[in-house]
Amino acid sequence: MLIQIQSGSQPIYQQIVDQIRFRILSSQLKAGDELPTIRGLAETLKVNPNTIARAYRELEHEGLVEKRRTTGTFVAESSGTLSRARRRQILTPEIDKLLVLASHLGADPAELDELITSRQQALQRKE
Amino acid sequence: MTSADDFAVRVQSLSRSFRGTDALVDVSLQIPRGSVFGLVGLNGAGKTTLIQHVIGSLKALHGSVNVLGQDPTIRPEKLLARIGYMTEEDSLPKWMRIRDLISFCRTVYPTWSDSYATQLCDMFGLSTTAKLKSLSKGGRARVALLAAIAHRPELLILDEPSSGLDPIARADILEAIIRTVADEGRTVLFSSHLLEEIDRVCDHIALIHDGVLLESIPAATLPERYTECFYRTETPSSRPPEISGSFGGTGDASEWSVLMDSDDEASLSTTTSIESHGSRWELVRQQPATVHRWFAGRVQRKPTASSTPTEGIQHV
Numbered sequence: 001m002l003i004q005i006q007s008g009s010q011p012i013y014q015q016i017v018d019q020i021r022f023r024i025l026s027s028q029l030k031a032g033d034e035l036p037t038i039r040g041l042a043e044t045l046k047v048n049p050n051t052i053a054r055a056y057r058e059l060e061h062e063g064l065v066e067k068r069r070t071t072g073t074f075v076a077e078s079s080g081t082l083s084r085a086r087r088r089q090i091l092t093p094e095i096d097k098l099l100v101l102a103s104h105l106g107a108d109p110a111e112l113d114e115l116i117t118s119r120q121q122a123l124q125r126k127e
Numbered sequence: 128m129t130s131a132d133d134f135a136v137r138v139q140s141l142s143r144s145f146r147g148t149d150a151l152v153d154v155s156l157q158i159p160r161g162s163v164f165g166l167v168g169l170n171g172a173g174k175t176t177l178i179q180h181v182i183g184s185l186k187a188l189h190g191s192v193n194v195l196g197q198d199p200t201i202r203p204e205k206l207l208a209r210i211g212y213m214t215e216e217d218s219l220p221k222w223m224r225i226r227d228l229i230s231f232c233r234t235v236y237p238t239w240s241d242s243y244a245t246q247l248c249d250m251f252g253l254s255t256t257a258k259l260k261s262l263s264k265g266g267r268a269r270v271a272l273l274a275a276i277a278h279r280p281e282l283l284i285l286d287e288p289s290s291g292l293d294p295i296a297r298a299d300i301l302e303a304i305i306r307t308v309a310d311e312g313r314t315v316l317f318s319s320h321l322l323e324e325i326d327r328v329c330d331h332i333a334l335i336h337d338g339v340l341l342e343s344i345p346a347a348t349l350p351e352r353y354t355e356c357f358y359r360t361e362t363p364s365s366r367p368p369e370i371s372g373s374f375g376g377t378g379d380a381s382e383w384s385v386l387m388d389s390d391d392e393a394s395l396s397t398t399t400s401i402e403s404h405g406s407r408w409e410l411v412r413q414q415p416a417t418v419h420r421w422f423a424g425r426v427q428r429k430p431t432a433s434s435t436p437t438e439g440i441q442h443v
Contacts, residue, residue, distance in 0.1 A: 007323035008417050011350050039309045046301035047327050048163055049309050054347065 001036050003045055012047055016055035024064050024075055026123060035065060035073040062086070132196070135160045135282050135314035136181055141190035143176055143338075150176045152338045153190070158316060158331070163308050165329030165346070166318040169426060173338040174318045175214075178286045181316065182212055195281055208236055211280035211307075213271045215287040221260035225253055225270055229277075236278035244277040251299060265296035276303055283307045284316045289324065297324065304328050326418045336426050350415030354387045358401075358408040368403035375424020383408075386416055386424040 003019045005012055023029040035041075038056065042049040056073055059065045066076045102112050136158040143151040151173050158164040168174050179185040180192050183199030183206060192199060199206050219228065225248070233239045248255060251269040259267055268288065276283060285304070289297040301324060307313045319325055325332060326346070333343040344352070358368050359382045367376025367383040372391040378384055399410045416424075 005327065007326055008419050011415065012327065013347075042305050042309060043302055045327075046298055046305060048330055048346075049305065050330055050347070051327075 001041065001044070003041075005045060005047065013051045013055040013058065016045075016047075016052065017058045020055070020059055021062070021064060024059075029075050031075050031077045033075045035075070037072060133160060134158060135195060136164075136316065137191075137193040138177070138180070139191045139193075141177070141180060141187055141192060143180070143185070143188065149338045151180075154335070154338075154340045155190075156333055156340060156343050158314060160314050161308065161312050162330040163304060163315040163317060163328050165325040165332045166316065166335065167320060167322065167325055167332060167422060168335035169320065172335045174335055175286055176338075177335065178284060178316070178318060182207070182210065182284060208238070208278075209281045211275035211278065211283040213268075213275040213283075213285050213288050215290040217264065217267055219259055219267065219271055219274070222258065224256055224258050226255040228259070228270065228274060229255065232274050232277065239278045243279065244273060247273045247277060264291065265293050268292050268296050269299060272300060272303055276307060279310065279313070280307075281312070282314045282316065286318045287320070288317075289319065289321060297321075301328055322418050322422055332418065334422065334425055341425055346418075349418065349421060352389050353416035353421050354389065354413050355384055355416045355420050356387055356410055357382060357384045357412040359411045360406045360408045362406040364404070364406055366404070368401055368406070368408040370401060370403070375420070375427055377423070377427070382411070384420075386421065 001020075001023075003016055005015055009015070010018075020029070020035070029035075035056070036044070038049050038052045041047075042052045045052070056065065056067075060067060060073075063078075064076055065073050067073050098112075107115075134157045136156075138154055138156050141151055141154045142149070154173075154177060166174050166177065176185065180187055181194055181199060183194075183203040186200045194206060195209055197206055223231075229241075229244050232244075233241070247253075251266075251273065253262075253266065253269060253273070257266075259270060262270065272288070275285075283304070285300070288300050292300075304315050304317060305328060307315055315328075317325070317329065329346050331343065332346050332349065334341045356373070360368070361381070363380035364383070365380075367373075367378060367385050370385060370387070373385040373387050375386040376383055401408050401410075
């Protein structure tokens, strides 16, 4: 799995969580797909295995992946089991960034709504 | 519960001076077994002097050093057989062929693995008949790495291994670190001033500055403990706002960034609006501190003014 790690921005485990989450939610990774082993991904990314383990724990906590004893880590059958509060906590900073950028570019709320709807349809078509 | 065996390296109150200049001042640290321990500091901070004590090439005159359960200067050959060591210096004899070096290592290390050495040669694209002097700097670094890890050492010590190497050779070194630590119980001591590499591979980070161990912290807790706060003021200022418990101020006239330590009782207040040296300051943004920002904040002598506030760390 090709994950981009950039130094000097977010913590590395967070970058890994964000990118795997995006792949799962955008259906690039599908329910039942196996994630790389912790050791394998650590060697590919040149990142400490504990950091990978922490990212997997976080994804498990969010209900996106599940550990199966002795076999490995898999994309969960039913994603979206997060609490409403947790969902908001994850989404809010992303939305804030988007709103700041939109206002900077002069996009009004209606234009933003329209764009969100059209992107949602585009992503659904891909599934 | 911790016992002596939980630590691969224990350094207790180690001091050292050369010709009256302090190189290490009362340094104490423990390296947990199975961890990747990063040692960071500016050039000349004392990293190499510390490592020389760990491998037994310097004897502890004040304080004590214990490595894998023994004093490294008593029967050093016994210890060195269990350690892998690589430095930035191009110290291998250049007239040697790789296969001669491998034969030599086989006699020195009881646990030397020819099959692992062959596997590493393949991985690094090295021909065993090549002479070291015919290789590039990156090629010789890979040979040094092979010689440091093919006996699967209990403790791998890398002293600035990647200085001056190309990104591909550096990636090979990082991968060797990950492989070493992924094998249960092996420990890595990695000294570098390439903070991006430290950030990627280390469980634990220790910062040495002017011979003093300023801090030793689990890498995962660093962004939780330190917060970078950005303050803005209407009245241009040549120094950051004075907030108790803050350090590492950097910025320009109207916008300054400071670090807050959440363990410091005095710095509990990441207040949104403060009064300092005659100006009103508003907190405009805060974020977990990066390793770069923490390092720059810790080693700076006084607040630094620069034209680009958030990038005032480029000197590292």
